[in-house]
Every structure is written in C-alpha cells, then in structure tokens.
Amino acid sequence: MAKAGKINLITEISEVQEENDIIIMTTFKFGPPFFDIFLMNRILENNPSAEIFILMDGNEYSQSYDSFTKHTGRAYHLIPVFCNKGVFHPKLSLFYSEANSRMTAYIGSCNITLAGFTSNAELITKVDSALDPIDSTVESAAKYFKLLIEKKHVVNSRLSRSIEEIINKLKNSKKNSEVSLLHNIESPILHQLYEKINPPKEAILLAPFWSTKTSVIQEINKNKSLEKVTILLQEDNHNLSNPETYEAYCKNNNIKIDFLEAEFEKNRYFHSKIIQLISDNSVTLVGSSNMTEYALLKDCNEGNFEVSALLWSNSKEIIDEIRTKKIKDLREIKSKAIEFQNQEPIEIVNVYSVDFDMINQTLSVILQKEDIETVITLFFVDKSEKEKEYRTKNEELYEIHCEKIPFEILIKQGTKIARRRIFYDENYIYKKISKGNISLSEINKKISNDHYKINALDLLRILSGLNSRISMEIDADTKKGTTHKKENGKHFSLPSREINSYNNKRIINSFIDLFKLMHSKKQDQKELQESGEIDENSPEKIPVRFQRIMDEDEEKRLVCSKILYSINDLLICKASIDENPDTEIVASSPIMIQSIIKILSPIYIDNELLNESIDLLNENLDNIKNNDVPFEIRKNLFINLVLFNYFFNKNPFYTFISDLFRVDEVIDSSFLQECLNQMSGQIKDLMPSEKINELEIMRCFGDLCGDIPNSRTMKNDLIKSLQTLDISDTLNWEFSKAFSKNVINKYSISREIKDKINYEIKNYSDEQKQFFDNLLLTKMTS
Numbered sequence: 001m002a003k004a005g006k007i008n009l010i011t012e013i014s015e016v017q018e019e020n021d022i023i024i025m026t027t028f029k030f031g032p033p034f035f036d037i038f039l040m041n042r043i044l045e046n047n048p049s050a051e052i053f054i055l056m057d058g059n060e061y062s063q064s065y066d067s068f069t070k071h072t073g074r075a076y077h078l079i080p081v082f083c084n085k086g087v088f089h090p091k092l093s094l095f096y097s098e099a100n101s102r103m104t105a106y107i108g109s110c111n112i113t114l115a116g117f118t119s120n121a122e123l124i125t126k127v128d129s130a131l132d133p134i135d136s137t138v139e140s141a142a143k144y145f146k147l148l149i150e151k152k153h154v155v156n157s158r159l160s161r162s163i164e165e166i167i168n169k170l171k172n173s174k175k176n177s178e179v180s181l182l183h184n185i186e187s188p189i190l191h192q193l194y195e196k197i198n199p200p201k202e203a204i205l206l207a208p209f210w211s212t213k214t215s216v217i218q219e220i221n222k223n224k225s226l227e228k229v230t231i232l233l234q235e236d237n238h239n240l241s242n243p244e245t246y247e248a249y250c251k252n253n254n255i256k257i258d259f260l261e262a263e264f265e266k267n268r269y270f271h272s273k274i275i276q277l278i279s280d281n282s283v284t285l286v287g288s289s290n291m292t293e294y295a296l297l298k299d300c301n302e303g304n305f306e307v308s309a310l311l312w313s314n315s316k317e318i319i320d321e322i323r324t325k326k327i328k329d330l331r332e333i334k335s336k337a338i339e340f341q342n343q344e345p346i347e348i349v350n351v352y353s354v355d356f357d358m359i360n361q362t363l364s365v366i367l368q369k370e371d372i373e374t375v376i377t378l379f380f381v382d383k384s385e386k387e388k389e390y391r392t393k394n395e396e397l398y399e400i401h402c403e404k405i406p407f408e409i410l411i412k413q414g415t416k417i418a419r420r421r422i423f424y425d426e427n428y429i430y431k432k433i434s435k436g437n438i439s440l441s442e443i444n445k446k447i448s449n450d451h452y453k454i455n456a457l458d459l460l461r462i463l464s465g466l467n468s469r470i471s472m473e474i475d476a477d478t479k480k481g482t483t484h485k486k487e488n489g490k491h492f493s494l495p496s497r498e499i500n501s502y503n504n505k506r507i508i509n510s511f512i513d514l515f516k517l518m519h520s521k522k523q524d525q526k527e528l529q530e531s532g533e534i535d536e537n538s539p540e541k542i543p544v545r546f547q548r549i550m551d552e553d554e555e556k557r558l559v560c561s562k563i564l565y566s567i568n569d570l571l572i573c574k575a576s577i578d579e580n581p582d583t584e585i586v587a588s589s590p591i592m593i594q595s596i597i598k599i600l601s602p603i604y605i606d607n608e609l610l611n612e613s614i615d616l617l618n619e620n621l622d623n624i625k626n627n628d629v630p631f632e633i634r635k636n637l638f639i640n641l642v643l644f645n646y647f648f649n650k651n652p653f654y655t656f657i658s659d660l661f662r663v664d665e666v667i668d669s670s671f672l673q674e675c676l677n678q679m680s681g682q683i684k685d686l687m688p689s690e691k692i693n694e695l696e697i698m699r700c701f702g703d704l705c706g707d708i709p710n711s712r713t714m715k716n717d718l719i720k721s722l723q724t725l726d727i728s729d730t731l732n733w734e735f736s737k738a739f740s741k742n743v744i745n746k747y748s749i750s751r752e753i754k755d756k757i758n759y760e761i762k763n764y765s766d767e768q769k770q771f772f773d774n775l776l777l778t779k780m781t782s
Contacts, residue, residue: 007124009110009117013093014042017104021435022096022162023047024145026055026307028089028288030064030078031113036071039117044075049431052076053159054112055148057088062348065419073421074407079156080420081148082350082368086294086304090183091287094141096166098435103166104128105141107181107287107309109272116271121264123272123286123318125309127179133172137309140181142166144307147185153300155352155366158423180310182285189289189308190219190296193277196310199225200277204319206232206262207273209290210240214249216291220277226255232262232324233333234270241337243330259333260324273308276319284315349411349418356406356422358429359446363406363422365398370413377410378402381424433465440574441587441633448590448636448678453685456598463570463595470573556604564609567595568616582628585620586660590640592617597647597686605648614652621656626665634660638704639675643682646700657707663717666705667724672735675701698734705735706742714747715756722760727768741775749779 017023023043035054044050054076061080072078081088093106108124110116129135146163148154180196182189203220217229229250233240240246243259250257264270275285287308289295294303327333350368357364365376374390382404390398411418425431429446432438443462447454571592575584596605596613626634638661645651665671679697683690709717718740727733754776761772 007126009122009124010039010042012106012126014039015046017043017095018046018097019099020047020050020095020097021099022053022166023050023094024053024055024159024162025093025112026088026090027112027116028057028087028091029060029111029113029116030054030056031111031116032064032068032072034114034117035112036069038114039112040071040076049434051158051162051425051431053079053156053162055079055081055088055154056112058082058350059087059346059348062346062418068421073423075423075425075427077156077158077423078421079154079159080351081154081305082352083305084301086298086300086302089288089295089304090307092141092144092307094138094145094166096142098169101131102128103131103134103138103142105138105181107141107179107307109286109288115269119268120271121268123274125179125286125311127176129174131169133174134170135176136173137176137179137181139170139173142170144181144183144185151185153185153305157353157355178311178313180312181307182287182310183307184299184303184305187299188297188303189285189306190216193275193283193285193310194219194222197277197283198279199223200279201225202228202230202278204230204232204274204276204278205291206270206322207290208234208237208239208271209292209295210238211292212242212245213293214246215293216296217246217249219297220275221253221255224253225279226253228256228258230258230260232260232274232322233327233336234262234264235267235336236338237269239337239339241334241339243333247330259327259330261327263323264321270322274318276315282315284311284318285309286311286318347416349413349416351409351411351418351420354409354420354422356402356424358424359442359449361402361449363400363402363409365400365409365411366396367398367411367413369394369396370416372413374398375412376400377412378406379408379410380404381407430461430465433462434468436469439578439587440571440584440591444587444590444633444636447594448639453681454594454598456602459591459595459599462591463567466570466574470570553604557606557609560600560604560609561612564596564600564613564616567592567599568620572620582624583630583633586624586629586637587633589617589621590636593640593644597644601647610648610650611652614650614654618655621654621660624656624660626660626662629660631665634665635671638666639678642675642697642700642704643679645704646679646683646697647686651700651703653707654704657704658710661708663705663708663713663720666708667721667739669724669726669732672698672701672732676731694731695734698731699738702735702738702740703742706739706746709743709747711747714743715753718743718753719756719760722757727764733768737771740772744775744779749776 040052043052052075056078058080059082061078091108091110093108095104095106097103105127106124107127108122110120110122110124116122127135127137127141129138142163145154145159146167149156149160149163182192200220203217203226205216217226220226229246231240231243231246247257249255262270273287273289273291275289275291277283277285285308287306289304289306289308295306297303300306349370351365352368353364353366355364356362363378367374371393373393374395375387376390376398377385377387378400379385380402384404388398388400405424406422407424408422409420411420429438429443433443571588572585575581575588578584592613596610600609641654641657676694676697680692680694683692683697705721721736721739725732725736727736757772757776761769764772
C-alpha cells in the first residue's frame with residue numbers, strides 16, 4: 001500500500017530495493033553523469049542481476065547526447081520515446097523481484113537528474129505489493145508498459161519480453177482502495193478523473209507550468225459545481241503570465257479565486273504537480289501532469305504522455321507541508337512569472353529500436369519509414385567504424401552483422417540525423433543463466449562468437465549459475481510429472497550418478513576458491529622470479545583445507561576428478577530438461593572441453609583424467625545422429641575436439657564421430673580456414689609463450705576427420721577429399737596427408753580404390769605422389 005512521509009530517493013532506489021530482476025523507469029529529462037557515475041553502481045550493488053530500462057523523451061535524448069558518458073545506454077537500456085505532438089513526460093518506475101516475490105511502483109514527478117533526486121521538492125507515491133495477490137495499482141503500472149508496447153509507442157524486444165515475464169506472474173489481483181493509477185494512452189487524464197468522482201466544490205491547483213487558457217479549470221467545472229479555486233505559485237518557478245484570464249473566468253462563473261505564494265522547505269524548487277478536488281470528501285491527483293491541455297485534456301496521440309496517481313484518502317498533509325501567503329496584486333504574479341527555456345525541437349530520424357543480439361552478433365535497427373536513402377555508420381568499442389549505405393527507400397528494418405562489439409550508431413537521411421547508443425551488457429549471459437532462461441546452445445554460441453576468449457573463472461561462474469537453477473528446474477518438472485525424451489522419441493536418461501545440486505555447488509564454489517588461490521600463487525612466484533627474491537612459501541598463507549591439495553598431486557587429482565564429474569552432471573542434467581536434449585548435449589560438449597582445458601589442467605591433469613574425460617564425451621554423445629543437430633552446433637564441437645587433441649597432444653578415438661559428422665561438411669576450404677583461425681586465437685591465449693604450429697593444427701584436423709568415414713562411406717569420402725582440397729596450399733596438404741593416412745591405414749584398400757586414388761593424384765607433385773605410393777605400398781604389404 002502507499003505510505004505517507006518523506007523518503008530519500010537515492011536510498012530508496014539503491015538500498016531499499018534489493019534483488020530485483022527487472023527495473024523500468026521513465027523520465028522526461030535525463031542526467032547521464034548523475035545516473036552513470038553515481039546512481040547506476042549503487043543500484044547494481046543490491047540488484048546485480050537486474051535488467052534496467054529507462055524510457056525518456058525522444059527529442060530530449062537527441063538534445064542531451066553530447067552530455068552522454070561512455071557508460072550511457074550501455075549496461076542499461078536507454079530508450080527514446082517519440083511523440084506525435086507533445087513530449088514523453090511520465091515519471092513512473094517499476095521494480096520487479098522474483099526472489100522476493102514482490103513488485104513496487106513509484107508514481108511521481110521527478111526526472112532522473114541530480115536535481116530531481118536531491119534538491120527539488122518532488123511528490124512520489126510508492127505502492128509495494130506481493131505478486132500473489134498483486135495490488136491493483138501496481139498491476140496497472142505493469143499494464144501501462146504493456147500498453148506502450150502493444151500500441152507501438154515503444155519498440156524494444158527485451159522490454160517486451162520482460163513485461164511479458166512480469167504479466168505472466170500476475171494471477172490474482174487485490175483492489176487498492178487508496179491509490180489508482182491514471183494515464184493518457186487511450187483517453188485524457190482529467191476526463192477519467194471526472195468519471196470517478198462527484199462534481200467538486202473546491203479545487204486547489206499547484207504546478208510550475210500553466211496554460212494561457214483556462215481549459216483545465218473549465219473541465220473541472222463542467223458541471224458548474226465549483227465554488228472556489230485556489231492557485232498555488234512558487235516565486236520564480238511558474239510561467240503563469242496571464243492570471244487575469246483565470247480571474248475573469250472565475251468571476252464570470254461566480255467562483256471565488258485565490259492566488260497564493262507557495263514555499264517549501266527553505267524555498268526548494270517545487271517540481272510537483274497537485275490537483276486537490278473537494279466535495280463531500282477530497283481526492284488528490286499527483287504525478288507528472290502540469291496544468292496544460294497537452295498534459296490533462298488530451299490523449300498521448302494529441303498531447304503528452306503522462307501518468308498520475310489518484311489518492312482517494314484524505315491527503316490534507318500534502319498541502320499542509322506547503323507554507324502559503326496570499327497574493328493580493330496580480331501584477332506581482334505577472335512580474336515573477338518566468339519563461340522556461342525549452343530547447344527548440346531539431347529534425348531527427350526517429351530510431352525506434354537498436355537491438356544488438358549478443359548471441360548471433362546481429363544488430364537490428366528499426367526506423368521511421370522515409371522516402372529517402374539511408375546511411376548507417378556503426379562505431380565499435382575499439383574505436384573503428386563501418387559505414388553502410390542503403391539505397392532502398394521506405395525501409396523500416398535494417399539488420400547488420402557485427403564482427404566486433406558495437407558502441408553507437410549514426411543514421412543519416414538527407415539533412416536529418418540520429419545517434420543511438422547500443423546496449424551491451426558483458427554480464428548479460430550470466431544474468432540469463434541466473435534466471436534460467438538460456439539454453440546450452442545459446443551459451444555455447446555466445447562464447448564461440450567471442451572466439452572462446454572466456455577464462456576459467458568465467459566458466460566456473462557459468463557452471464555455478466547453472467547449478468543454482470538446475471535443482472529448481474528438475475523439481476518443477478517432477479511436480480508436473482514431465483518426462484524427458486530425445487528428439488527421436490526415445491526416453492532420455494539422467495546421469496547414472498544421481499545429481500546433488502547442493503553438493504555440486506559446494507564442490508564448484510570450493511574449486512573457485514582453490515583456483516583463485518593457485519592463480520595468485522603462480523602470479524606471486526612469477527613476480528618473485530622476475531625480482532630475484534626468494535619465496536618463503538610459508539604454509540600459514542594457505543588455508544588449511546587447501547594445504548594438502550597444494551602439496552600432493554594425488555589430492556589434486558582427486559579434486560579435479562570430482563570437478564570433472566560435477567561439471568558433466570550439471571551439463572547433462574541441463575540438457576536433459578530441454579525440449580531438444582540431443583542438440584543440447586552436443587552444445588554442452590564444447591563447454592565441457594573448455595572446462596577441462598581452462599579449469600582442470602592449470603590445477604592438475606594426467607592421462608587417467610584425460611581418458612575419463614574422453615569416456616564421458618563418448619558416453620554422452622553416442623547414438624546422436626548428425627541430422628538431429630544443426631551443423632552450427634556440431635561445428636563448435638568439432639573445433640573443440642581438435643583443440644583438445646592439440647592441447648594435450650592426444651589422438652583418441654571418439655566413438656561418436658562417424659555418427660555425428662559427415663566428411664563433406666568438414667572437408668571444405670572455408671570451414672578449415674575458419675577452424676584454423678579460431679584454433680590459432682585460442683592457442684595464442686592458452687599458450688602465449690609458444691609459437692603456434694599451424695601444420696600441427698592441420699594434422700590434428702586431418703586425424704580427427706579420418707575417423708569420420710566408415711566402411712560404407714570410406715571410398716567416396718577418400719576420393720572426395722582428393723577432389724575438394726587445393727593441395728598446392730601447404731596447410732591443406734598437411735591436412736590431406738593426415739586424413740588419407742588415417743583412412744587408408746584403417747580400411748582394406750581394393751585395386752579399384754587404388755586406381756581411383758592414382759587417377760585423382762595424377763596432377764600432384766612428385767613428392768606428393770611419392771607419399772601416396774609409399775602409403776599404399778605399406779598398406780598392400782601389411
């Protein structure tokens with residue numbers, strides 16, 4: 001319910017509000033330095049997983065762009081809202097917490113600026129509610145944002161999904177008899193207000209902005225019930241330059257009118273707007289609406305966007321907070337009226353949405369249709385840029401693939417321009433994991449698009465987040481009686497070891513501490529070596545529970561074995577509760593391999609552990625067919641298998657390889673080049689001091705590809721490899737040698753196959769022909 005009293009807005013939003021998943025705020029003016037440098041970090045301290053949306057006026061967005069900091073619109077969504085005639089002016093905030101099962105609405109008058117949160121006198125109506133049953137006013141706040149999206153006033157896919165997530169959680173509603181929310185998306189606020197109350201006898205009005213016409217008072221008095229009007233004005237903080245017009249209307253309608261000078265707490269700037277209407281009882285309207293036609297007498301298509309709180313209970317204490325004295329001479333009002341300096345609207349391109357898909361690395365831009373050519377320039381985080389000219393006209397959606405992380409966008413249409421910041425949250429994937437609404441395929445795609453530049457602690461963070469959700473998802477499915485099936489309809493079994501998510505969490509968290517400790521020790525040793533000092537290596541610096549692990553290889557091996565099986569159980573359980581478990585298991589395997597290389601190997605690795613890892617991969621992936629899983633997912637697995645073999649200098653036989661891949665998919669020059677580039681980048685990060693051996697990488701590729709053919713496909717696969725690759729390229733030749741050697745040594749070679757091989761290599765160099773002659777001769781002899 002709404003609470004009376006004074007609140008510190010900064011404390012309220014950054015400390016009282018905790019563990020929120022979704023935060024939505026609206027403003028007319030926005031203070032980037034205040035929010036980015038001061039408020040943002042405070043909010044995130046208590047709401048680390050929150051996705052934050054700020055909706056602001058579109059023209060103000062463009063006017064204030066030069067004051068943006070490097071953080072503006074990056075880790076939070078800053079969304080401009082464009083209006084037909086007026087401005088986007090509501091001051092409504094919504095805080096949604098699934099963990100606390102609560103939602104809070106703030107309906108007020110303050111902009112998200114330093115003055116709005118500190119020095120101004122602002123009125124805020126706070127309504128806090130459990131989710132079930134939900135307070136009707138808080139529910140109305142959520143539905144306000146839903147309506148903005150449905151009416152296409154706001155176009156943002158992530159906000160749309162977030163609102164849908166909130167609305168789906170609201171099942172039962174409880175009527176709020178103290179506060180109602182009014183907005184003008186569909187009809188004017190004052191019209192709605194008048195339908196809800198008895199005709200008033202008295203009106204008390206306070207606001208900085210006034211219309212030169214008396215339309216607002218005329219609407220309040222449309223039943224000719226008004227007997228008294230009191231207008232409160234703050235010195236040097238109003239634009240009412242024609243008070244005589246209001247006085248004349250009142251006199252002509254037998255209404256007593258008083259003009260009062262208002263002062264509040266040492267003459268703080270009073271930015272609040274108040275309409276108090278008194279009949280048999282009183283109601284008070286507070287919020288964003290000034291005393292103008294655009295604010296109170298028009299809907300959002302013809303005027304401003306506005307939101308107000310209608311307080312049904314006696315709100316006398318609000319007026320009592322204001323000290324007043326009567327103004328006897330109207331000339332005093334006119335002399336103290338000021339002309340507020342509004343910036344002239346500029347011609348801009350209406351950019352409704354700029355959405356960067358971090359998983360697919362695609363930027364979608366939605367503009368207002370114009371019969372003119374469009375030029376889009378992308379600026380990336382690394383300060384580089386990319387310009388694209390679109391000669392087609394009347395386009396609305398533009399999609400651009402981004403090789404790098406975009407920072408901002410510049411759009412030109414004739415003389416009109418627009419600039420937009422592009423949301424990019426480096427913690428986005430972790431937030432999605434914590435909410436449980438991300439698949440292993442998406443996680444794998446994201447880290448592969450980042451060229452697997454993910455470190456061990458980030459991997460452990462992903463695994464820890466998955467573990468936190470896994471027991472909840474399994475419990476939910478158990479209650480529903482859900483069974484998990486493979487895409488071919490067969491029952492899918494969970495791991496043979498029953499998963500214990502609490503135990504896994506303990507193991508993973510403990511391993512994180514161990515990994516940090518060992519990493520720190522390595523850094524210390526490196527610094528000592530560089531400085532020439534002696535390492536005391538005092539045991540008291542190491543926690544007792546890690547002392548044996550640090551000293552004994554067998555203890556390290558046991559710990560790494562535990563983490564290996566914990567990771568495997570987590571990934572398989574996550575995959576098993578997905579609608580497409582086969583796809584998810586394949587997607588989980590690169591994450592598994594990355595974990596073995598980056599998490600286990602820095603602590604301890606030996607042949608026994610490597611063989612256990614290979615056995616787990618074989619067990620997980622056996623019997624999955626290539627036509628059941630998209631190649632994009634399988635491709636990432638293939639690259640990581642080659643990395644595993646290269647990194648550990650292994651050439652194991654993977655039992656699943658011939659079922660999961662086809663030779664024609666992987667023996668392709670562009671694919672091999674892509675793999676080589678990815679592999680080289682990863683090896684450089686993993687082994688920065690070693691020179692990258694591209695020939696060895698291609699040998700690993702060839703060896704692995706050589707396990708794909710079976711006795712039925714061997715002949716065609718072998719001949720295809722000879723026909724496809726340009727063996728004049730040294731790397732391709734290295735691949736071809738390894739592939740051909742693996743296949744020929746594995747299978748019987750008939751005279752027919754030998755003749756076909758000789759035919760295909762007739763244009764090879766003498767050295768290359770000699771290689772095949774020796775290979776075939778050895779095979780025939782054996």
